[in-house]
Amino acid sequence: MTLPFFVYGTLRPGETNHDRFLRxxxxxxxxxxxxxxxxxxxxxxxYAVDEPGGVVHGELVTARPGDYRELLAVLDRLEEYAxxxxxxxxxxxxxxVVRARDGLVMxxxxxxxxxxxxxxxxxGGRRIEGGDWRIRS
Structure with a gap:
């Protein structure tokens, strides 16, 4: 199934892994x-962790046509997911995921x-209040 990706940490635009893996x-x-x-x-x-009532801010990223399989494999390796x-x-x-511009759930x-x-x-972890990696304190 071809789906966009929701990124909320180092893959967001301006963060360390965006240029390396998404550009x-x-x-x-x-x-x-x-x-x-x-x-x-x-x-x-x-880390995003399931919790009712919480919210995590990030970006919906859609792969270029023809790059989906490669991007999926690259992101799975980055996240050490098998x-x-x-x-x-x-x-x-x-x-x-709720798209900010129109509220559509994708x-x-x-x-x-x-x-x-x-x-x-x-x-025992440190929760990032507000759910936005960019404005963590």
Missing amino acids: GRTSSEEPGRLTGSVLYDGPGYP PGDARNLYERVERG QAWVYVAAPPAAARLRA
Whole structure:
């Protein structure tokens, strides 16, 4: 299934991994928000963790035609995600993301904290209030 990606940390425009992994591979990037999740600070990058009532701010990124499979593989490697691997720190899941310009809910791939990582973060992680990696304190 070809879906856009929702990015909320180092892949956002202006952040360290945007130029390395997304530049030249996208046809659109637009603000959006993921509801039902909150952000936790990781070692240099954030984790989205499911939590009712929460919101995470980021961008909906659509791959250029013909670049989707390559971009999917690149992002899976970056996030160290392998389907079904119990060692994953992130899981790639399909979620509804609200597009900022018109409020339309778009289905998108989102890398969220895998269950063991989410449990550790809930127990002792530092939550990013407001759900925006760019304005973390």
